[in-house]
Amino acid sequence: EAGVAQSPRYKIIEKRQSVAFWCNPISGHATLYWYQQILGQGPKLLIQFQNNGVVDDSQLPKDRFSAERLKGVDSTLKIQPAKLEDSAVYLCASRDPGETQYFGPGTRLLVL
Amino acid sequence: QQPVQSPQAVILREGEDAVINCSSSKALYSVHWYRQKHGEAPVFLMILLKGGEQKGHEKISASFNEKKQQSSLYLTASQLSYSGTYFCGTEVGYTGFQKLVFGTGTRLLVSP
Numbered sequence: 001e002a003g004v005a006q007s008p009r010y011k012i013i014e015k016r017q018s019v020a021f022w023c024n025p026i027s028g029h030a031t032l033y034w035y036q037q038i039l040g041q042g043p044k045l046l047i048q049f050q051n052n053g054v055v056d057d058s059q060l061p062k063d064r065f066s067a068e069r070l071k072g073v074d075s076t077l078k079i080q081p082a083k084l085e086d087s088a089v090y091l092c093a094s095r096d097p098g099e100t101q102y103f104g105p106g107t108r109l110l111v112l
Numbered sequence: 113q114q115p116v117q118s119p120q121a122v123i124l125r126e127g128e129d130a131v132i133n134c135s136s137s138k139a140l141y142s143v144h145w146y147r148q149k150h151g152e153a154p155v156f157l158m159i160l161l162k163g164g165e166q167k168g169h170e171k172i173s174a175s176f177n178e179k180k181q182q183s184s185l186y187l188t189a190s191q192l193s194y195s196g197t198y199f200c201g202t203e204v205g206y207t208g209f210q211k212l213v214f215g216t217g218t219r220l221l222v223s224p
Contacts, residue, residue: 031210042114042199042214043154055209091153095210100144101201103153 002026004104006092012110018080021107025073025094031055033101034067034077035091043091043103049075082111113137115202115215123221124190132185132218134200143176143183144201144212147194154199158185190222 005024013019025032030051035043046065048056051072060067064083069075079086089108093101115136122130134143142161145168146154158168160176160183168174173186183202187194197219201212 040217042217044214045211048209048211050209056211100156100159101210101212102156103146105153 004092004094004102006090006104006107008107009105010108010110012112013082014112015084016081018078019082019109020076020078021090021092021109023075023077023092023104025075025092026096026102029094029096029102030072031095031101032069032075033093033095034075035093035103037089037091037106039088046077079109082109084111087111114213115200117198117200117215117218119218120216121219121221123223124194126190126192126222126224128190128222130187130190130220132187132198132200132220134183134185134202134215136181136202136204138181138202138204140176140178140181140183140202140204142203142210143174144203145172145174145183145185146199146201146214147196148199149196157198187220190220192222192224195220195222 007022032049034046037043046060047067049069052069067077089106091106092104095101118133144159145157148154158174176183197217200215
């Protein structure tokens with residue numbers, strides 16, 4: 001079974017630029033999550049989708065972050081404009097119904 | 113609220129045992145344990161559900177004290193491959209939309 005796919009794996013941008021991340025969940029997983037993980041900390045939930053609907057986006061900085069999951073499969077997370085404090089690893093995860101979440105390899109973002 | 117893990121870090125020699133604790137201020141429905149190696153995504157180890165059900169890794173065991181809102185992960189006869197950062201993810205109440213809040217993390221180093 002293929003795992004959660006993410007791209008790109010690494011991204012370096014300057015502050016005030018925009019960036020987008022892509023995630024393809026495990027086939028059949030209706031629930032998809034985006035997390036932000038700052039170095040030395042645990043993953044922090046940004047947004048949770050159930051199919052193509054948003055379940056929880058309470059911790060998403062909506063003035064600069066946006067996410068969508070068209071057709072209930074792939075998802076993109078966008079930051080516009082980026083700030084220095086957005087430097088982190090952005091993890092996508094999908095959930096096996098009745099089980100737990102499985103994470104993708106993540107995208108390491110460095111904002112200069 | 114973020115669950116608190118203890119200890120923050122532990123160093124073991126190969127073959128020794130370790131216990132990692134996860135404590136929440138809220139009543140828990142489930143606890144999920146993950147291990148993350150440097151530069152990699154968190155990998156699922158075990159899930160403990162309210163009522164005693166457990167699913168996960170064969171060589172790693174865990175406990176879930178619902179009354180104390182605590183979980184412990186037991187690593188016995190540690191191997192070099194056990195090195196990494198361990199996170200607990202806690203789920204408060206069952207809503208049908210699983211949402212995990214991850215702990216502060218415990219760094220484990222196993223030396224030869």
